[in-house]
Amino acid sequence: ETQIASILKTSELYPIPQSIKLSYGTAGFRADASLLESTVYRVGILSSLRSLKLNSSTVGLMITASHNKVSDNGVKVSDPSGGMLSQEWEPFADQIANASSPKELVSLIKDFVEKKEIAIEKGGEVWLGRDTRLSGESLLRAAEIGVRSVLGSVAVDVGVLTTPQLHWMVRAKNKGLNATESDYFENLITSFKCLIGLIPVKLESSKLVLDGANGVGGLKMEVLIRSLSDIDVEIRNTGRDGGVLNEGVGADFVQKEKVVPLGFGLKDVGMRCASFDGDADRLVYFYIPSESCGGDKVELLDGDKILSLFALFIKEQLNIIGDEGKKCRLGVVQTAYANGASTDYVKEMGLEVVFAKTGVKHLHEKAEEFDVGIYFEANGHGTILFSECFLSWLVGKQKDYSEGSDKHNAVSRLVAVSNLINQAVGDALSGLLLVEVILQHMGWSVQKWNELYKDLPSKQVKVEVPDRTAVVTTSEETEALKPLGIQDAINGEIKKYQRGRAFIRPSGTEDVVRVYAEASTQEAADSLASSVAQLVK
Numbered sequence: 001e002t003q004i005a006s007i008l009k010t011s012e013l014y015p016i017p018q019s020i021k022l023s024y025g026t027a028g029f030r031a032d033a034s035l036l037e038s039t040v041y042r043v044g045i046l047s048s049l050r051s052l053k054l055n056s057s058t059v060g061l062m063i064t065a066s067h068n069k070v071s072d073n074g075v076k077v078s079d080p081s082g083g084m085l086s087q088e089w090e091p092f093a094d095q096i097a098n099a100s101s102p103k104e105l106v107s108l109i110k111d112f113v114e115k116k117e118i119a120i121e122k123g124g125e126v127w128l129g130r131d132t133r134l135s136g137e138s139l140l141r142a143a144e145i146g147v148r149s150v151l152g153s154v155a156v157d158v159g160v161l162t163t164p165q166l167h168w169m170v171r172a173k174n175k176g177l178n179a180t181e182s183d184y185f186e187n188l189i190t191s192f193k194c195l196i197g198l199i200p201v202k203l204e205s206s207k208l209v210l211d212g213a214n215g216v217g218g219l220k221m222e223v224l225i226r227s228l229s230d231i232d233v234e235i236r237n238t239g240r241d242g243g244v245l246n247e248g249v250g251a252d253f254v255q256k257e258k259v260v261p262l263g264f265g266l267k268d269v270g271m272r273c274a275s276f277d278g279d280a281d282r283l284v285y286f287y288i289p290s291e292s293c294g295g296d297k298v299e300l301l302d303g304d305k306i307l308s309l310f311a312l313f314i315k316e317q318l319n320i321i322g323d324e325g326k327k328c329r330l331g332v333v334q335t336a337y338a339n340g341a342s343t344d345y346v347k348e349m350g351l352e353v354v355f356a357k358t359g360v361k362h363l364h365e366k367a368e369e370f371d372v373g374i375y376f377e378a379n380g381h382g383t384i385l386f387s388e389c390f391l392s393w394l395v396g397k398q399k400d401y402s403e404g405s406d407k408h409n410a411v412s413r414l415v416a417v418s419n420l421i422n423q424a425v426g427d428a429l430s431g432l433l434l435v436e437v438i439l440q441h442m443g444w445s446v447q448k449w450n451e452l453y454k455d456l457p458s459k460q461v462k463v464e465v466p467d468r469t470a471v472v473t474t475s476e477e478t479e480a481l482k483p484l485g486i487q488d489a490i491n492g493e494i495k496k497y498q499r500g501r502a503f504i505r506p507s508g509t510e511d512v513v514r515v516y517a518e519a520s521t522q523e524a525a526d527s528l529a530s531s532v533a534q535l536v537k
């Protein structure tokens, strides 16, 4: 009874705004920040319950709207494993976020607690992080009140962090490891140095120019590079020079528009450049090919190209280990947005490729089925997962092989990669360090890396529609089942183009329908995209 009173009382502080219908979607709740206090408060309650359900393991709550505009904000939950909130709980998240009164909220919670047999007595623990958005401060307070309104639960404010940092810390905490932000940095530094030490022929490395999207990632990178030699990074768009978060900058902008972010131009022709998104869980690379292109068009190395580089490096180490290494099931997970040329490339390498629905939770799940599973979305979100079993095999081999032998080195590299890469979730900082060390290992420039394969020209557009839920797709999102007849019309358009491919799906994070098209020339891809967009309107 006191529990019910506690929630009734705090929920009066956070009335739900009129006319808001939220869905947990691809990556949590997102909306204009001014509408979100009640939502974040309620997700605070959910996080406490999630912790309680899992024997008071630590749960993470992240306040960010990633690559979306600075006036937006959002909230998502990290499970104790460091992965995304279990999908089983998403319907409950939707229900309580949309409950129209304190009474309805309490009754939904009561039913859920009974159904899931959650014991409220012990108290849960929730770690709260946020990105650099100013609205994050008051939203964080709302989350704390939500967490604490479940009696006995504690909320720990872990400050301004990247999304992957929070996920990493939650994962480490629940494994009983050191789990502070400095432990996170320490871990990256140690494994990066180890990989650098294992480079066969070390050449002088060239400078990398990083676009921090005016967000949290650039700031954290500044801290990180203070402790790293062997890497020369110039960071722009840190947010301190008046730039606005995600405005004309960042990984999403560069990947979708294929032009340079603000602060980059002719002076950078040929340089190796990279962009983070607003919460630093996405990473893309690019370079400006030549002055003749006007200095604003970029050659993009997207998530698919990063995935291909990682796959190549890991495959090389397994080959060095020899017959035993070949037993490792190395696989790749992509979405329908992956460039067709990248899929062909990894298949030619002899790897298994599987497809998942958009949203990293779907890719992550499928990557877990391999000994080493590499997943990436074309937009630059991805990571590498090592199975426990394969990791302990590697660690055993480190003892068998003689120190300094090729096999020993290969095994040590793989172990170091498993430490460097954030196995909780895609992480721009750790991804960047891995790209950098692999390029040094290969002795490659960014241009050389780009030549692994040539992207098929592609185009993405979004269409605003009255009701995006009218579009329903198959499980791999490559075909539209509804509205009836639309897929036939799309197929009709595709047929007109060489190597044509196109699909539509409702966005999980924005109120739009997305259109993707690929074809043998850029003009053809653009034209296919616009005719499919016409069909959606």
Ligand code: NG1
Residues within 6 Å of the ligand: 026, 027, 066, 337, 358, 359, 360, 377, 379, 381, 506, 507, 508, 509, 510, 514
């Ligand atoms: P939606 O809005 O569902 O397309 C976008 C990205 C996803 C994922 C989420 C979360 C594209 C086409 N979609 O999802 O890949 O990153 O945002 O941020 O880039």
Ligand code: ZN
Residues within 6 Å of the ligand: 066, 067, 277, 278, 279, 280, 281, 282
């Ligand atoms: Zn992001």
